[in-house]
Amino acid sequence: MIADGTQSNPWTRAQRACVESLHIRLESLVVLIGLAAVMTVLSPYFLSLSNLLNILLATSTIGVLAISATFVLGAGGLDLSIGSVMGLAGVVGALVAVNLNWPWPLAVLACLLAGAAAGNINGQLVTRAFVPAFIVTLGMLGLARGLALVISNGRAIYGLPSAMVYIGQGRPFGIPMPVIIFVVTALLAHCVLAYTRFGRHTLALGDSEGAARAAGIRVAHHSRIIYTLSGALAGLAGLLFTARVNAGDPTAGLNYELTAITAAIIGGTNLFGGRASILGTIIGALIMGVLQNGLTLMAVQSYYQQMAIGAVLILAVFIDQYQVRRESRV
C-alpha cells in the first residue's frame, strides 16, 4: 500500500491525503476485525446488534476525549489535563442547569465553554510563557480537578433537566445519543484533520515546528487554537459523562487522559507529532472497547482487562516501529 501511495499517479493532493489517511485506518482495522472475530468465537454474546451498540456507547465518552488527544499529539503537543477538564466541565454544566436553574442549552454551552477556557489557558501558557506543555497541562490536571471539587463541595450534583439527561440516555431510532454525538464529532474531526488547511498545518506543526514556521504557519497562534479545541472537546466528553450518569460528578474522568492518549497511539498517532488520523484513533478506541467488552462478557475480572490494554498498547507501538524501520530500510 505504501508503494501505491508513492507512485506518481495523476492524483490530486486531496485524493492522496485521503488514501494516506485511509492507510492508517486499514492497518488497525485489520486488528480490530481480528479481535472482534476472536471475541465472537470465544463468547456467544459478543456478536449481536445490542452488544455492538453497547460497545459504541461505552466508547463514546473516551472516544471524544481521544479525538481531543489526537489533535494535540498530532500537533506535537501534549494535553494531560483533558480528564480533569472534562470533570470540571461536567460540574459547571450541572451547576448551571441545577443550581442556577438556567435552560439546558445554556448548560450544554457552559460545558463546552468551560472546557475551551481551560484549554485556552493551557495554550496561552505554553505559547506565551514558554512553560513546557507537559508541565502546564500537568498543572492544569490538578487545577481543574481541584476547582471541580471546590465548586461542587466535593459532591456530585444531581437532578439534571430531562433534556440534558436525554443527551446521555436517549435513544432516537434505537441508537444511543452519545453514539450519535460521538460519530458525528469523529466524522467532522476526521474531515478537519485530513482534508483542510487547518489539519495540514496541525500535522506540519507536529512534524517540525521550525519548518512550519519557515513555511509561514503562525505556529503559536495555531497551538493556542489546538489547545482550546482540545479543551472544548474535553468539555463535550464531560457533557456526555454527566448526562450518562445523570450527575455532575467532580471525580468524572479520573485517569481518562491516559486512556484517551492510549487510544490515539494504538490508532497510529505518533506520540511526538506529525502523524495522526482521527479514524485511526476511533479504531484504537474501539479496539480497547472490544477488548474490555469481550473480556467482561467472558467474566474476566476487570484487573486483567487493564493488563490486556497495556499489552495491546505496547504491541501496537512495537508493530508500528517495526514497520517504520522496515520501510526506511527499503
Place this chain on the structure above:
Amino acid sequence: MSKRSKWRVAAALGAALAVASVGIAKADDGEYGVLMKTLANPFWGAMAEGVKAGAEKAGVKYFLQAAESDQASEPQLNLCNTMLQRKPVAMITAAISSTNLLPCLKAAQDAKIKIVDLDNNLDQTVLDNEGIKVTFHIGSDNIAAGAQAADYLAQKLGKDAKGPVLVIEGLSGNITSQKRASGFADRLKEAAPGLEIIGSLPGDWDRGKAASIANDTLTAHPDLAAIFCANDGMALGAVEAVYAAGKGDQVTIIGVDGNSDAVKSIKQGRLNASVAQLPYLVGEQAVENVKKALAGETVPESIAVPTLVVTKDTLEAGTDPLLKYLK
C-alpha cells in the same frame, strides 16, 4: 506485507485470549451477575468472599465484576450494560452513586432481570421517579449501628452517668453518616439521659480533622465523657488527640466499621469500641435472598444485616458467633 504482519498480530492475540479463556465457564442459565464498586478495598473484598460463599452454599452460578475504583461511575455503567448481554437472572449491584447505574437498571428491569441494591447505595425516591423496582435493598443498618454504640456507652458508663458527649459526623449531608449519628443520639436519650450531646460536627471522614475537633472540644469541655465517630478513621484520629491531652482513661471513644486498624487499636486498649459492619455477611445473605426471591418466596424489601460491637472484651472472649465474619 504490512497487512500480513497485522494478521499475525491478530492471530497471536487470538491465541493469547484463547489460552486466557481456558477455564472460563460459559454462561449458564440462571446465572447471577454481581457488580461491585471496586475490589481494591478490604470492605468490598470481604463482601466478594461472602458472595462466593453464599453462591456455593446456595448452589448457584454467578459472575462478578467491579470497577477499577469506587469513583469510576461511568466505567461501572459500561460494565453493567455489558453484563446484561449475558442475560443473567439477577443483577446484584453496588452502585457507585445513586444515579450512575439507572439506565442499566432500567434495561435490566425491561429484560425481567431481578435487581438487588447491594449495600444500600440506591435512593428509593430516585428509583420511584425512574419507575425502577428493586427486589430488595440489603446492607448494614446504620441507624441500628449508631444505637448499638449508644447502648454500649450506656452500659459502660452506667445509665445514670452524666457528662458531655461529642459526635463527629462524616461529610455533612452524607446519608450514611446522618443515620449513624441520629441512631446514636436518639438511643442515647433513652439509654443514658444524663449524657448530653454537646456538639455533632462534620469531620469529613478525615482522621486529621477529627483529631482537631476532638482537641478543640477537650479544651472547651475538659470533663468530656465520650466521643462517637461515624467511622473508624475519625475515631482513630480522636484517640490520638485524647491521648495527647492525657485523657485516655476519662474519654470513651467509639467508631463504626470494624476495620483492621480499629481492631488493632482496640486490642491495644486505646480505641474503646467499634461497631463493625460485616460485609462478608452482606454478600452471603444477598445471594441467599436472591435465590429465595427467584423461587417465588417473599423477601423483605429492605434487609438489615446485623452489625457487631467490637470491644477488647469481645475480642478476647472470642465467643460471639459473628466474630468470624470480622475481616
